[in-house]
Amino acid sequence: MKxxxxxxxxxxxxxxxxxxxxxxxxxxxxxxxxxxxxxAKTVNIGVLLPLSGESAVMGSKQKDAIELFFEDYNxxxxxxxxxxxxxxxxxxxxxxxxxxxxxxxxxxxxxxGVDALIGPYNSSVGAATAPIAERYQKPYLILSSVADExxxxxxxxxxxxxxxxxxxxxxxxxxxxxxxGQNGFEPKTYGIVYENTDYGMExxxxxxxxxxxxxxxxxxxxEPYQANxxxxxxxxxxxxxxxxxxxxxxxYLNDAILFAQQLSEYQANTTLIATGGGFAVSDFCTxxxxxxxxxxxxxxxxxxILDYKPEEAKxxxxxxTEKTGMELDEYGxxxxxxxxxxxxxxxxAASTDADAIREAFLATDITxxxxxxxxxxxxxxxFGERDGMTNQNIxxxxxxxxILDGRFQLVAPYSLVGDESPLVLPVPAWAER
Numbered sequence: 177m178k179x180x181x182x183x184x185x186x187x188x189x190x191x192x193x194x195x196x197x198x199x200x201x202x203x204x205x206x207x208x209x210x211x212x213x214x215x216a217k218t219v220n221i222g223v224l225l226p227l228s229g230e231s232a233v234m235g236s237k238q239k240d241a242i243e244l245f246f247e248d249y250n251x252x253x254x255x256x257x258x259x260x261x262x263x264x265x266x267x268x269x270x271x272x273x274x275x276x277x278x279x280x281x282x283x284x285x286x287x288x289g290v291d292a293l294i295g296p297y298n299s300s301v302g303a304a305t306a307p308i309a310e311r312y313q314k315p316y317l318i319l320s321s322v323a324d325e326x327x328x329x330x331x332x333x334x335x336x337x338x339x340x341x342x343x344x345x346x347x348x349x350x351x352x353x354x355x356x357g358q359n360g361f362e363p364k365t366y367g368i369v370y371e372n373t374d375y376g377m378e379x380x381x382x383x384x385x386x387x388x389x390x391x392x393x394x395x396x397x398x399e400p401y402q403a404n405x406x407x408x409x410x411x412x413x414x415x416x417x418x419x420x421x422x423x424x425x426x427x428y429l430n431d432a433i434l435f436a437q438q439l440s441e442y443q444a445n446t447t448l449i450a451t452g453g454g455f456a457v458s459d460f461c462t463x464x465x466x467x468x469x470x471x472x473x474x475x476x477x478x479x480x481i482l483d484y485k486p487e488e489a490k491x492x493x494x495x496x497t498e499k500t501g502m503e504l505d506e507y508g509x510x511x512x513x514x515x516x517x518x519x520x521x522x523x524x525a526a527s528t529d530a531d532a533i534r535e536a537f538l539a540t541d542i543t544x545x546x547x548x549x550x551x552x553x554x555x556x557x558x559f560g561e562r563d564g565m566t567n568q569n570i571x572x573x574x575x576x577x578x579i580l581d582g583r584f585q586l587v588a589p590y591s592l593v594g595d596e597s598p599l600v601l602p603v604p605a606w607a608e609r
Contacts, residue, residue, distance in 0.1 A: 217261040219528055221246075221518065222284035224295030224305060225319075226272035230404055230430060233459050234297050234507045238319065239267065240500050241511030242294065248495075249519055257526035263519070270296050274304035281305045285312050291528040292317070294514055297507070299323035299375040306334045315521075315533040319514045320476075320507065322452070323378050327565035333530070335537050335559050337517045338510050339572040342563045344451050344474045345382045347574040347589070348424070349390050351449070351472075354590045361601040363421035363447070367397030369411055369435065370426035376400065379426040379451050396420050404430060408438050415444045422447045429454030433464045440467035443606040448472060452574075458505045461582050468579045470603040472587070477509035478577045480586025481553055489550045505584075509551050516548040517557060537567070553592070 223242060226235035246263045255261040266288050268280035277296055284290045285308070293309055293316040296302055302321025309316035310331045318326060318336040322344065327336055356362055366387045370376035380400070387393045396418045399411045408431075415423060423446045425435055432454030439448075450473035454460055461468050482490050492512065493504045504512070517540070525536035542548050542557035549557070556571040576588035578599055586592070587599040 217258055217528070218264045219255060219258065219261050219292075219522060220264045220266055220288065220290045222281070222288060222290035222293045222295075223265050223267050224270050224277060224281055224284070224293065224301070225267065226297050226301075227267065227269040229271040229273070231272035231297055231428060233429060234320070234457060235270075235272075237500075237505065237507040238297060238511035241496060241504070241508040242515045244496055244499055245512050245515035245519070249515075255519070255522050257523050258528075263522075266290055268295075270298070270301050272298050272301065274298075274300045277301035277305045278308060281308045285309075285314050290314070291530075292518065292522070292533055294518055295319050296321060299326065299378075300373055302326045303374055306331060309334055313530050313534075315530055315537060317514055317518055317521075317537075320510050322476075323374060324563065324565055325374070325378060327568050330566050333534055335567040336565075337514055337557050337559075337569045337572070339476045339574050340563075340565065340568060341378055341382060341451075342565075343572055343574045344379070345386050347474045347576055348383075348449060348451070349386050351576045351588045352391060352422075354588065355599065355601060358599075358601050361447075363391075363393065365394050365396045365418075365420045365422075366391075367399070367415060367418065367420035367423040367446070368395065368426070369397075369399045369401065369408075369415075369423060371403040371428070371431060372400045373403055375453075376403070376426045379424075383424050383426075383451070397423070401431075403428070405434070408435050409442070411435075412438045412442045412444050415439070415446055416442060420446055422449055425450050425455065427454050429457050429459060432457075432460050436460075436464040436467040436471060440606065445605045447601070447603045450474065452476065452506070456506045456577070456584075458502060458584070461579055461584070465582075466609075469582070469609065470579065470600055472576060472578045473584075474574050475506050475577050475584070476574055477504075477506040477551065477553075478575060478584050478586050479503055479505070480577065480584070481551070481575065483586070484553075484592065485550060488547075492551060504551070513548070513552055517542070520548055 250262045253260050268284055270277040297320045299321040303326050310333050316334045322340050324341045368383050370380040387395050397420050448471040452474045455473040456475045496504050521536045525532045544555050554571045557569050559567045560570045562568045562570050577584040578587045585598045587597045
């Protein structure tokens with residue numbers, strides 16, 4: 177059955193005639209339980225994303241990618257083990273707020289009658305909605321919400337295929353150890369600037385531990401701030417005063433743009449190594465402009481990965497660009513990847529029964545040569561115990577990118593890019609740029 181699904185997915189990825197196919201596009205709207213459509217059952221997938229509010233840019237990218245995958249998937253014949261069942265996507269806007277996420281997941285389960293769930297983006301929303309899915313025993317594939325703590329509750333119906341906070345820290349730690357000493361870049365002092373949310377606090381705790389216990393460095397700056405702030409000048413002045421060799425910013429998009437712009441304005445010289453968040457979005461490059469140059473960020477994905485992938489992966493990026501007017505980034509890639517994992521699970525479940533879907537999740541064993549991983553740097557997908565988490569993909573990992581000439585360039589891990597890395601270290605002072 178695994179090979180049959182692989183063939184189906186490969187066909188879907190290569191399908192170009194989407195428009196006009198009967199049942200070929202996943203729709204968004206009223207679900208109301210399983211329905212019969214053209215003689216085949218419709219499987220309803222609830223998708224929780226921030227489609228308005230501060231995180232709408234990321235949520236919209238994920239929505240476009242999920243739609244793209246299931247448009248092709250439906251056009252290629254749908255879920256074969258369910259007689260060609262078509263996938264119907266039922267979207268819910270979380271606004272990026274935990275309380276809204278709770279209301280919306282309750283609606284998707286109780287009013288829309290969805291069979292399974294994908295989402296959300298924000299870790300705070302993931303933490304608030306996961307226990308709801310567990311209480312209703314509704315299979316839930318966590319998308320992008322990277323906080324380790326979400327998966328430390330021994331959930332039976334909640335799974336995560338993409339990377340987590342532990343992957344972020346492992347990537348940054350390995351990067352610093354691999355490149356310390358290059359061209360005189362030998363960081364010894366560090367600063368952490370982080371938003372005062374669950375996402376920010378978890379990253380802060382792990383970054384602090386990494387600095388003090390793994391890197392053997394000194395933390396000279398430790399600054400929380402109110403998320404969605406309008407001014408970071410006081411923090412920037414502290415950076416100028418303490419002069420840390422490296423600053424780890426933990427911010428979503430708007431704060432990331434503001435932080436970079438004010439670093440430039442105040443000429444605060446340091447090397448930025450972000451944990452992802454807003455720094456990994458293409459809109460950061462566009463809106464921060466020259467202030468974004470040389471920033472390094474952990475990322476779940478980058479177009480640079482495509483240089484190491486088969487031609488089919490590049491075709492996915494081309495189709496996404498045709499649909500949206502922009503290339504894939506981490507958020508679009510995560511959306512497409514998670515959609516493909518959900519399709520894999522549903523094909524093997526051969527049922528919309530929650531326990532059958534759960535058992536299919538637990539039996540997942542996707543390998544690097546399978547089409548679900550065309551876009552990703554992972555060795556596989558297998559849900560298990562890892563770093564205190566339950567049902568986390570044991571193969572998830574991250575990469576590092578640097579913004580050079582206004583574009584994300586893949587610079588690490590060294591094991592992937594070798595001596596061909598375009599990495600620029602040490603980062604030039606503002607006066608030298």
